[in-house]
Amino acid sequence: MQLLSYVLKHSQLPERGVANTLKLLDEDSTIPFISRYRKEMTGNLDEVQITTIAKLRQGFEELEKRKLTILKAIEEQEALTPALKEKIEQAENITLLEDLYLPYKKKRKTKASIAKEKGLEPLAKIIMKQHDDDVPGTAERFINDQVKNSNEALQGARDIIAEWINENEWVRNKLRRLYSRNAIIETKIVKDKKEDEDAQKYQQYFEWSEPLNRAPSHRLLAMLRAENEGIVRVKIQVDKEEALDLIDGVIIKTDVDSCTDQVFIAIEDAYKRLLDPAISNEVLKEAKLKADEAAIKVFSSNLRQLLLGAPLGEKRILAIDPGFKSGCKVVCLDENGDLKHNENIYPHPPQRETTQAMKKIRSLVNAYNIEAIAIGNGTASRETEAFVKKIGFDRDLQVFVVNEAGASVYSASKIARQEFPSYDVTVRGAVSIGRRLADPLAELVKIDPKSIGVGQYQHDVDQTKLKEELDLVVMSCVNSVGVNVNTASAPLLSYVSGIGIGLAENIVKYRSETGGISTRRELLKVPRLGNKAFEQSAAFLRISNAQYPLDNSAVHPESYNIVEQMAKDQKVSLDDLIGNKELIQKIALENYTSDTVGLPTLTDIIKELEKPGRDPRKKAKVFEFDPGLKSIDDVKVGMKVPGIVNNITNFGCFVDIGIKESGLVHISKLANEFISDVNSVVQLHQHVEVKVIEVDANRKRIQLSMID
Incomplete structure (x- = not known):
C-alpha cells in the first residue's frame, strides 16, 4: 500500500491537495506555514485538514515499520509464504496485522x-x-x-x-x-x-x-x-x-x-x-x-481558548499574589513585562496592616505610573480585590482578577529560574500573574499545559498523544497571533514555525548581543538559522517599529515584491498604501496572479494590508463578581449570580462565581434545547449569569443552571 492512497482513503480529501501537502511535509514544512503560505499548492486546505494528513502520515509510517518487523520475524522462522507476505503488506490497520502475526509470535510455554x-x-x-x-x-x-x-x-x-x-x-x-x-x-x-x-x-x-x-x-x-x-x-x-x-x-x-x-x-x-x-x-x-x-x-479546545484569551496589551501592571498569614506579594512590571520592583504587604489577618498597605500600593502606582492591577484568584483573592478597590487612586485604574492556575509550577521551573535567578518563587509567581494579564499566550507557553487546570482526566489519558496534541495547539496559537522577535521569551519563540528551542535561544542571545533585530532579513545572521528556517518562520516573527513596514506584518518576505508592485501601480509609497482601505480596495488582484501565487494568497495579503499586524484576540475586560459571596456558606439555592466559565468538559462547564469552589453547569442545564457539544453554548472565559440549583457544603459541590 502506498502512502498517498492510504491518506486519501482515510481522509476523503482532494488528491492534489493531499499529494502536495505530503510533499511539503517531507520537505520539513510546518503545519502553520503550509496552511497559511502554501494555499495554492494544497487547494486551500485549512490547518485542521493538514493536521489530519500529518497524523495519517505518521500512522502509516508506524504501520509500515511494524510490517517490516513482523515480516523479518516470520522469515527467520522460515514460515513466510508469498500469500502471507502479500496479506501482511496489504494490511491497513494494526489489528489485522497482529492477527496475521499471532500464530508466529514467540510465546511463553503454553x-x-x-x-x-x-x-x-x-x-x-x-x-x-x-x-x-x-x-x-x-x-x-x-x-x-x-x-x-x-x-x-x-x-x-x-x-x-x-x-x-x-x-x-x-x-x-x-x-x-x-x-x-x-x-x-x-x-x-x-x-x-x-x-x-x-x-x-x-x-x-x-x-x-x-x-x-x-x-x-x-x-x-x-x-x-x-x-x-x-x-x-x-x-x-x-x-x-x-x-x-x-x-x-x-x-x-x-x-x-x-x-x-x-x-x-x-x-x-x-x-x-x-x-x-x-x-x-x-x-x-x-x-x-x-x-x-x-x-x-x-483539553485541546480549552487550551486554545485559554491561550487566545483576551490580552490587556503593553501596559504597566502592578500584580498581587494574595495571601493571609504570609502576606501579599506585590510586583511592578513595565510595559514589556520586565520586573521593576517587588515587596510584601500585610492587609489581612493576622497582621491587619491595612493602612500601611494602602499607602504602599498608592505609592507604587504613582512611582511606576501603573495602568492596571492584576490580582491572582487564589487564597485571599476576594479580600485583596475588595481591599484594593477601597484605595483612593489619583487615576482610573482597572482591577482584574487573574486565573493563577500553574503560576506556582512556573515559579519553580527551570525557565523561571533562568528569567529571575536572583528572586524566590513568590516573586516569580506574582510576575507570572501580571504577565498573563498583559499577554496570556506569551506567559502560558512557559507552563506545562496539564498544570493550567483545564480539561478532564488529563492525567489518565495517553500522555504521549496528549503532549503531541497540545504542542500542536500551542504552535497553532502562537503562529496565528505572531511574535515580537525582540521581546518574546525563548519558550514563546520555540513554538514559532521552523524555530524550536535551540534556534529560539540563539535568537535571544543574538538580540541581546546586538541590541535587537531591526529587519527580518537580519534573522539570517542568527547562528544556525538558515534559509529553510527563515522561510518557515519569518512571516510569523514581527519587528515592532520596523524600518521596512512589511516586517511588522503577516506578509511573507517572498511576497514583498508583490506588495511593492501594488504600491507602485497605485502611485504611492508602501507606508501610504498600508492601512489605506479605500486605496487597497481599488487593487485588482487578478493582475498579480502567477504560477505560484493565486487569489487565496493575494486575498490574505490584502486583509493584512488593511489591518497590518492585527491581533485576532479580543481585549481584556474587567469582571465584577457578586460582592456578597465570600465562601460556599454564602451560596443559597435560587440565587442568580454572575460568573466566568473557567473549565469545559464533555458533561458540562465549570463556572467561577467568586469563591474557592467552582460550580458545575451540567450539559442538560446549559440551554432549553438538547445540547451535544458544550462549546456550542459557552466558551472559556465567557461572562455568564447562572442560577444556583443545589449546594452540597459537605462535599464542596455547587450545581448551577443557565436555563432561563
Whole structure:
C-alpha cells in the first residue's frame, strides 16, 4: 500500500491537495506555514485538514515499520509464504496485522506447546478434520512415555485446538464485531473499600453497568481511574452463548459426534481461557483510546481558548499574589513585562496592616505610573480585590482578577529560574500573574499545559498523544497571533514555525548581543538559522517599529515584491498604501496572479494590508463578581449570580462565581434545547449569569443552571 492512497482513503480529501501537502511535509514544512503560505499548492486546505494528513502520515509510517518487523520475524522462522507476505503488506490497520502475526509470535510455554512436545499435534489435526468416527480409539495410538492414557491425549489435543481457534482470524473478527456491538462494562466495589473516605467520589461506580459503546469518555475514564486506585473492579461482558455460537459457526464443519464433541469442548475452553480475556482487553483498550481522544479534544479546545484569551496589551501592571498569614506579594512590571520592583504587604489577618498597605500600593502606582492591577484568584483573592478597590487612586485604574492556575509550577521551573535567578518563587509567581494579564499566550507557553487546570482526566489519558496534541495547539496559537522577535521569551519563540528551542535561544542571545533585530532579513545572521528556517518562520516573527513596514506584518518576505508592485501601480509609497482601505480596495488582484501565487494568497495579503499586524484576540475586560459571596456558606439555592466559565468538559462547564469552589453547569442545564457539544453554548472565559440549583457544603459541590 502506498502512502498517498492510504491518506486519501482515510481522509476523503482532494488528491492534489493531499499529494502536495505530503510533499511539503517531507520537505520539513510546518503545519502553520503550509496552511497559511502554501494555499495554492494544497487547494486551500485549512490547518485542521493538514493536521489530519500529518497524523495519517505518521500512522502509516508506524504501520509500515511494524510490517517490516513482523515480516523479518516470520522469515527467520522460515514460515513466510508469498500469500502471507502479500496479506501482511496489504494490511491497513494494526489489528489485522497482529492477527496475521499471532500464530508466529514467540510465546511463553503454553498448554498447547507442552502438548505439541508430547507429540499430540497429529491427533489435534485428525480431530479438527472432523471425519474420524472413533476419536477415543485413535487417541490410544498416541499414548507414550509422556502421555499416560487416551484422556490425557485428548486433553492435549484439545489444548492445541483451543490455541488454533484463538489464532483464527475469522473467529477473532466475528467476536470483535459482537463485542463492539454488545459488550457491557460492569464495575463492582472492592469489598473493604465501601466505607473508605477516598472511595466516596466514585460512589456512582460501586455497582454500575452500561453498554460499553455508549459510555461517554468521562465516565469510562472515571471507572478506569477507580480501578487503578483499587476502589472497583471493571469487567467487560457479552452473552456467552451468543459468542460460542459464533465460534461454532466458523469451526464446526460436520456432524460427526466423535469429533465435534471434542471440538465443542475445545471451543468453550478457547473462549473462556484465551479469546474472552484477549478480546475483552482489546475492546476496552479501543474504548479507552476513543475516550482519550475525546478527553484530549476537550483539553485541546480549552487550551486554545485559554491561550487566545483576551490580552490587556503593553501596559504597566502592578500584580498581587494574595495571601493571609504570609502576606501579599506585590510586583511592578513595565510595559514589556520586565520586573521593576517587588515587596510584601500585610492587609489581612493576622497582621491587619491595612493602612500601611494602602499607602504602599498608592505609592507604587504613582512611582511606576501603573495602568492596571492584576490580582491572582487564589487564597485571599476576594479580600485583596475588595481591599484594593477601597484605595483612593489619583487615576482610573482597572482591577482584574487573574486565573493563577500553574503560576506556582512556573515559579519553580527551570525557565523561571533562568528569567529571575536572583528572586524566590513568590516573586516569580506574582510576575507570572501580571504577565498573563498583559499577554496570556506569551506567559502560558512557559507552563506545562496539564498544570493550567483545564480539561478532564488529563492525567489518565495517553500522555504521549496528549503532549503531541497540545504542542500542536500551542504552535497553532502562537503562529496565528505572531511574535515580537525582540521581546518574546525563548519558550514563546520555540513554538514559532521552523524555530524550536535551540534556534529560539540563539535568537535571544543574538538580540541581546546586538541590541535587537531591526529587519527580518537580519534573522539570517542568527547562528544556525538558515534559509529553510527563515522561510518557515519569518512571516510569523514581527519587528515592532520596523524600518521596512512589511516586517511588522503577516506578509511573507517572498511576497514583498508583490506588495511593492501594488504600491507602485497605485502611485504611492508602501507606508501610504498600508492601512489605506479605500486605496487597497481599488487593487485588482487578478493582475498579480502567477504560477505560484493565486487569489487565496493575494486575498490574505490584502486583509493584512488593511489591518497590518492585527491581533485576532479580543481585549481584556474587567469582571465584577457578586460582592456578597465570600465562601460556599454564602451560596443559597435560587440565587442568580454572575460568573466566568473557567473549565469545559464533555458533561458540562465549570463556572467561577467568586469563591474557592467552582460550580458545575451540567450539559442538560446549559440551554432549553438538547445540547451535544458544550462549546456550542459557552466558551472559556465567557461572562455568564447562572442560577444556583443545589449546594452540597459537605462535599464542596455547587450545581448551577443557565436555563432561563
